[in-house]
Amino acid sequence: MWAVFQRLANISKSQSFFLFGARGVGKSTLLDHFFMPTERVLFDLLDFELSNELASYPNNLLKRLTPHHGKTPWVVIDEVQKVPQLLDLVHKLIKEKSFKFALTGSSARKLKRGSANLLAGRAFVYHLFPLTVSELEDQFSLDDALKYGTLPQIFELESNSDKAGFLKAYTETYLKEEIITEQIVRNLPPFRRFLDVAAQMNTKVINYSNIAKDILSDPKTVSGYYDILEDTLLGIRLPAYHTSIRKQQKKASKFYLFDTGIARTLAGQVDYDLIPKSFEYGQLFEGFIINELYRRLTYMNKQFKLSFLRVQEDMEIDLIIERGKSAPTLIEIKSADKVDERHAKGLLTLGRDFKSSKQYLISNDPHKKQFSQVLALPWKEAIELIIGD
Template sequence: MFKRIITRTKTKSFFLFGPRSSGKTTWLRHVYPKKSNLWIDLLDPKTDRLLRQKPETLAEMIRIAEGDFEYVVIDEIQKNPVLLDVVHGLIFEKKYKFAITGSSARKLKRGAANLLAGRAFRFECHPMTHVELGTSFDLDDCLAYGSLPEVIELSQKDKQHFLRAYVDTYFKEEVVAEQLVRNLMPFRNFLEVASQSTGKILNMNNIAKVVGVDHTTVQNYFSILDDTMLGFLLLPYSRSIRKRQRAKSKFYYFDTGVQRTLTGLIDAPLNPESPEYGTAFEHYIVLEFKRLISYLKPDWRMSYLMTSDNVEVDLVIERPKMKTVLIEIKSTDNILSLNRQKLSGYKKLAEDFKNSESYVISRDQTSLMEGEIKFIHWSRIFKTVGLIK
């Protein structure tokens, strides 16, 4: 098993949210083994049926459990959100500690759940980072097939089979089964259109026309993907929170392999000279920052920047009490081949943006400085900005 860097507490109850197959259950089984913890598995039909009929049975199951246990582990809580009312009482009255996994905070909010009113911490689980994969990491493989734990050690053909099954059974069926959407066909169309919009500034009206639904429905679809951690919106940078919320966002799926499957390109080779490779590389870097910030620096904030004269910065990282980081992402393995004229706007912005550090990251191992901009290999940026040690 790969060593995960998922955050946890040893003294409080907590939620662990993450997409299906991101490794939540595997991690919990390793950290909270059944010999010293009480497991309540809602994927077991008998247990699920019993607790749906009588949620209060949970308290009795815990009471009669033999031996001492450190945590009560409840897997996939979104299958029965009403249980959280029982859990809340047990934390408050009996002082039990719970480790609770889920893949749909949206269903919990709608289903009953007060999310334990601050009595439980919230942590996240994502696909594998390059840090966790260590010597098993392969950039081109992660760009093409993503880094869901179950994908990593499969053959190329099996990776493709797994990802198609994942998209068909989870994205297109279970989201409907969990009653997050009622009409499957427009949602399926939306998933494909959203995959083609990865890393682009969203035009909700255009997407609504293509999908055949109204603007509000498209906004709701994006909200579903965000709440189920299947994707996220990258907001535009602004010092004004109000302006940040009103301006157009970018969208990224949670995994590059899933995104390529939704576009129908999972069989297609990813040529380093192609525009598709550049898109996948930018997508992957954004995801790595998203994941590592979630685990290690949750107070940092990510955004992108588009200036009034159309200079775009792929990532802006705001770090409390530290300089803001500007990052332009290039997939080239030869930074000397970059068109300096196209970078002139970024160079000017780097000079004018107060209290900031500016970078161009790429696959080139060469490091150099041009004006206020540092050119470095992508793998070094995370340590350089203080995200990892």
């Protein structure tokens, strides 16, 4: 069923490229349909024997490619972080214009940590995420997306119990086991505890000291664990807004897990109903909107910055989007199905300091409304308008 989804990743065949994305987002499936079978040779490093061979003898890649020279223009290497030492040879082959390479990875961390050759600008970098609303089209359901997320395999499963089972298997086999197998985390018990707490803290401001106490660790280790989640593409940090980068770095960030289904599973909620208008529903809706906007903006292949602004507990702007020299876009997210001026309080108060900014209140309210400088829109219409700005 994955083939029916028209992915938004705008990949060019003009140059070699990396395609990064968490496990299960459909990288291999996308490339299977991106290349004709006759125009690429595939090396899947999830194959234990192959990855072991190439880790021990990287030059064997050259031997394996020799019969394809001049016949097959593209080489696809799946999960290249498994054997990062291959990149030196890949770099050489690209310089010699022997082949073009499509390199997928579910972690840039191991490549960075091993000081791997990231091809010095000779390869474009693309990202792939769980499915967006526009990719799902008429298969999209907000309630299902909030309950089970939008990883492609979810849409191959019919029963809710199967969907929950898949998500539990994903969190156990990948998030909690494979991360240590990859030697990203050497001491698993505190990391397991961290994942549980990180799920509870999803969409909230990170308090490293409090989390450290909860998992019997220290703030530096907790910060490192969040780095791991970012580097393995399992979530994004949302920094606090400040015009000074130096001062921004000193402020606490928020963190958003990359998929609502994974967030619910880590929080121990995936087997239970999601209650509309509940606190959990509101959190998941905010995470869903933030992730949807982040994915759509990333797919446009244009530079942007995301942040949030909070001056006190009940006074904040959920999302600030900065794009080039354009005035910023300010966004407040509410899951309510009927909004009024009270829901726009943060924008109405703090938004005055952002001259010429566009300000949106995004919600489940089906009606378009105007509160002073704030335009309130149904969430789907708002996303399309913001992306098109």
